[in-house]
Amino acid sequence: MKVRTRFAPSPTGMLHIGGARTALFSWLYARRTGGDFILRIEDTDRERSTQASVDAILEGMRWLGLEHDEGPFYQTQRFDRYREVVQQLLDNGQAYYCYCSRDELEQMRAAQMARREKPRYDGRWRDSTEAPPPGVEPVVRFKNPLTGVVAFEDQVRGRIEVSNAELDDLIIARSDGTPTYNFTVVVDDIDMGITHVIRGDDHINNTPRQINIMHALGYEPPVFAHVPMILGPDGQRLSKRHGAVGVMQYRDDGYCPEALLNYLVRLGWSHGDQEIFSRPEMIAAFSLEAINRAPSSINPDKLVWLNQHYLKTLPLARVLAELEWHVAAQALDLSAGPDWADVVAVQRERVRTLVELVAASRCFYEEPSGYDETAAARQFRPETAGYLETVQVELAGLAGWTDTALHDAIARACDRLGIKLGKVGPALRLALTGGSSSPALEITLHLIGRERSLARIGRAVAFVKNLPGKA
Ligand code: GLU
Numbered sequence: 001m002k003v004r005t006r007f008a009p010s011p012t013g014m015l016h017i018g019g020a021r022t023a024l025f026s027w028l029y030a031r032r033t034g035g036d037f038i039l040r041i042e043d044t045d046r047e048r049s050t051q052a053s054v055d056a057i058l059e060g061m062r063w064l065g066l067e068h069d070e071g072p073f074y075q076t077q078r079f080d081r082y083r084e085v086v087q088q089l090l091d092n093g094q095a096y097y098c099y100c101s102r103d104e105l106e107q108m109r110a111a112q113m114a115r116r117e118k119p120r121y122d123g124r125w126r127d128s129t130e131a132p133p134p135g136v137e138p139v140v141r142f143k144n145p146l147t148g149v150v151a152f153e154d155q156v157r158g159r160i161e162v163s164n165a166e167l168d169d170l171i172i173a174r175s176d177g178t179p180t181y182n183f184t185v186v187v188d189d190i191d192m193g194i195t196h197v198i199r200g201d202d203h204i205n206n207t208p209r210q211i212n213i214m215h216a217l218g219y220e221p222p223v224f225a226h227v228p229m230i231l232g233p234d235g236q237r238l239s240k241r242h243g244a245v246g247v248m249q250y251r252d253d254g255y256c257p258e259a260l261l262n263y264l265v266r267l268g269w270s271h272g273d274q275e276i277f278s279r280p281e282m283i284a285a286f287s288l289e290a291i292n293r294a295p296s297s298i299n300p301d302k303l304v305w306l307n308q309h310y311l312k313t314l315p316l317a318r319v320l321a322e323l324e325w326h327v328a329a330q331a332l333d334l335s336a337g338p339d340w341a342d343v344v345a346v347q348r349e350r351v352r353t354l355v356e357l358v359a360a361s362r363c364f365y366e367e368p369s370g371y372d373e374t375a376a377a378r379q380f381r382p383e384t385a386g387y388l389e390t391v392q393v394e395l396a397g398l399a400g401w402t403d404t405a406l407h408d409a410i411a412r413a414c415d416r417l418g419i420k421l422g423k424v425g426p427a428l429r430l431a432l433t434g435g436s437s438s439p440a441l442e443i444t445l446h447l448i449g450r451e452r453s454l455a456r457i458g459r460a461v462a463f464v465k466n467l468p469g470k471a
């Protein structure tokens with residue numbers, strides 16, 4: 001049988017990394033087995049669901065490259081179908097109308113609590129022959145089996161068994177006729193032919209109920225794999241105070257989707273001691289059995305490490321494509337300056353994020369707006385003006401502006417001055433870039449270009465000469 005997995009987010013916020021990891025595992029399992037991956041938007045909670053969240057989820061999935069084979073299906077477009085199935089269960093005597101008022105349910109609950117019992121619906125309308133009270137819009141409840149156990153082999157947790165006596169008769173349709181979560185999931189999983197439900201373990205308590213409804217409808221339940229949650233580095237439940245939780249925030253912060261995907265796959269899944277997984281590698285290695293049973297903690301340093309790895313090793317064209325958004329976001333005008341690909345080829349070796357890459361490359365396209373103060377205080381000394389002038393003369397005399405020629409010209413200037421490169425190098429870098437970090441000097445000069453480099457050195461010389469002399 002062809003494997004069919006699904007990701008079924010409720011669009012009540014952004015796609016967070018917990019959801020993205022669940023989506024990744026479902027996607028990987030489908031890809032691993034040659035199956036289909038279905039996207040379903042569980043938007044029946046109309047108060048909390050928004051189009052903006054749907055868009056954010058779709059954007060996150062697209063950015064991560066978790067393409068779906070079918071969908072997105074929207075539960076709000078399937079209300080007729082849910083109504084039909086509710087009716088079917090009513091007709092077959094597997095569901096019934098319950099006319100309990102809110103007060104009545106409250107009293108039931110209070111009495112049970114007083115008796116130190118677990119609060120649950122007591123089934124009073126289950127087989128009732130009483131006439132319905134007038135004017136009450138009933139809810140529909142599912143007739144949960146009264147005896148026996150409901151059991152399943154969770155692919156992560158192992159066997160789970162719940163006694164039916166623990167489960168009460170769940171509401172499947174509210175008094176306004178709208179279906180409830182546990183019911184819509186079952187109808188959808190059946191209609192969409194889902195074979196494997198891979199989801200967060202916050203849903204594990206719903207599973208026995210869903211299995212009972214499945215059985216009532218005459219279907220065998222899918223295979224379940226409940227994935228443990230993701231914790232912050234402090235072992236607490238992951239939240240905003242741990243930093244970015246939304247997938248698109250990671251894009252904004254300068255991470256490549258390849259890095260985030262690799263990071264996510266290792267959150268709660270492992271394959272020997274392998275850390276780096278390309279997309280085909282993770283597909284080839286993925287299995288549900290290797291999902292950890294224990295929750296995993298995020299490790300921001302590891303994500304940075306992975307990002308650096310991918311920045312260095314991805315095809316340059318991929319990095320360039322990913323940079324487009326950042327160049328626009330940081331309003332860097334690439335039209336007046338060196339070939340962007342040449343800059344990126346150098347910079348990707350040196351930075352941790354794409355945000356840093358763009359920021360560190362501004363000096364190749366724009367005149368530095370000033371000099372970093374700390375660096376200037378250290379590097380721009382009275383004697384620096386003369387040093388820089390000598391370098392400028394050597395550079396100006398060059399016939400070709402190549403890395404080797406530039407390197408040699410700087411070395412010649414140092415020889416003539418009788419100083420080591422360390423005496424003028426940082427000042428030269430500061431003159432060229434306004435800061436103290438850039439690629440090797442000859443590469444920096446090369447990328448900035450001849451005219452601009454010479455002009456910038458000239459400006460720095462004037463700046464140094466104008467510095468108020470120390471008395
Ligand atoms: N809509 C549920 C959620 O976002 C997921 C339901 C499921 O995967 O069965 O938590």
